[in-house]
Amino acid sequence: MQLLMAPARGEAARPVRVAAWDLVFYLGCFAFALGTALASEFYGYRIWGNFAVAGYGLAAAYSAWLTISARRGMQTNGKFSSRWIGIGAVVVLAMCAPLLMLVIRRLTGTDWLITPFSWAAQPEVWVIERSADLLLRHGTPYVDIAALGRAPEVNDYTPYGPVMTVFGLPRALFGGSPVLNALTDARWMFALAAVLCAYASWRLLNRPRIPVFAAQLAIACPLTALTWAVAGPDLAIVGLLVLTFALAAADRPGWSGFVLALVISAKLIVAPAAAVLAVFVYRRARGGNPWAATGRFAAALAAATIALHLPVYLANPAAFTEHVIRFPLGMGAVRSPAASPLPGHLIAQAGPAGTAISLVLVGVAAVAMLIWLARRPPATGSAALTRTAVGLGALILLTPATRYGYLVYPLVLLGAALTFRASGPTARPPRNGRADATSS
Structure with missing residues (x-):
């Protein structure tokens, strides 16, 4: 009986491990983005960091919710239980949004200057x-x-x-x-x-x-x-x-x-x-x-x-x-x-x-x-x-x-x-x- 229950326990624990990994990954990314936003000498890096903090923070919060739900054995709605939602948050907030802002910001003209703090x-x-x-x-x-x-x-x-x-x-x-x-x-x-x-x-x-x-x-x-x-x-x-x-x-x-x-x-x-x-x-x-x-x-x-x-x-x-x-x-x-x-x-x-x-x-x-x-x-x-x-x-x-x-x-x-x-x-x-x- 115990041998039969062991695989079932392993399968039940897998969603918890996967969601916990996502949480650790996005928290690490969040820390990197926060450090970049606060300390980088490059203007574009700092702008990216501010957007990325939001993107990785949202992905981490979502992963935390999935982790808690999995630990409690809660059934989540199929539309809102996909791990790809975290990826989507990163793509929108940490990639596309800062790129768009920096492209527009570049129109003010800071190319060819030896001033990293102003490079868009x-x-x-x-x-x-x-x-x-x-x-x-x-x-x-x-x-x-x-x-x-x-x-x-x-x-x-x-x-x-x-x-x-x-x-x-x-x-x-x-x-x-x-x-x-x-x-x-x-x-x-x-x-x-x-x-x-x-x-x-x-x-x-x-x-x-x-x-x-x-x-x-x-x-x-x-x-x-x-x-x-x-x-x-x-x-x-x-x-x-x-x-x-x-x-x-x-x-x-x-x-x-x-x-x-x-x-x-x-x-x-x-x-x-x-x-x-x-x-x-x-x-x-x-x-x-x-x-x-x-x-x-x-x-x-x-x-x-x-x-x-x-x-x-x-x-x-x-x-x-x-x-x-x-x-x-x-x-x-x-x-x-x-x-x-x-x-x-x-x-x-x-x-x-x-x-x-x-x-x-x-x-x-x-x-x-x-x-x-x-x-x-x-x-x-x-x-x-x-x-x-x-x-x-x-x-x-x-x-x-x-x-x-x-x-x-x-x-x-x-x-x-x-x-x-x-x-x-x-x-x-x-x-x-x-x-x-x-x-x-």
Whole structure:
């Protein structure tokens, strides 16, 4: 009798545990938002924090109500018992509302000032919009640092690949009046790209049920919500990156390589994903010829990357090298301001020896990732995304110059991995008929 009752008790306790987890998650997010609202030096961050306090506070209060109801065994109305209500509160109050206010506030004109306490958009927004204007006028999105006639400053740099310029084209082409400037703010373009990529990936996976925990990691996490409101390019890039894995999982290696070329040609930080995707495409190939599938992936990746970079490089090789390669590596005429207190940066603070140690640790992490890929090649999209999240997370944590905001990449990728897993098995059955023990 006791054995029969134990599973029932476990099932009864599950709603309590789930609601309690939601409560802890949203309370942690609430604390982050409150600290940001009170202490951040950036105007946009503080505005986001004030809105986000309301969004996370409402989600936490709702989760507390669900927890109490579950503990008391109360039956809640189906319309008001969904955990997605908390996600909705975050999307409306911590993402859309602050973005709208900051877009309007930006019309008062605070771009290009060295005054973080007045920025309604982070510098990457203005820089990307400027890059589009430069591309249309001069054939290159990069400022010629050597021709400035003055000492360069950090805002002169565009540390992105040429594809990132696309998000600034609407402003460059149609901006000019307050209404058009508001409608063509690059943040709308970043948000639209992220949403469309997420939707396309979901369709490619045959519309799986999205776990709430996956949405909490990928959408409701403060790093995602904050990035959505004040900047946004990283969300567009990680959205495209998820799409590359969805295309590979849907047996479209050529398209996967092409989209990955777009991603790498926008931001080089995601280049390590190419190794994971190549192994995944080889492992997954259903046509019986994994080398052919991997070849299509590699050919599309290489051809598109060259086609996207070469014209811009030839327009001004020195400017391209300075902006895209030297500046992100800390070797430019101006040092990158990326200096969040993550392990790699803290180690590098010890001087040249510390920088060397940090770079060695990055190398060790890269070798460890390659060994992991070789010994346990991913056979599902979920496994491939998990490996990419771990690899990018290690790179972000250990590199000497970094920002904590980049951690949005592994968080979104882990959330996507949970959704890929919910879509069901996607690996090709092993030829020997045995279960694959390496795909998790």
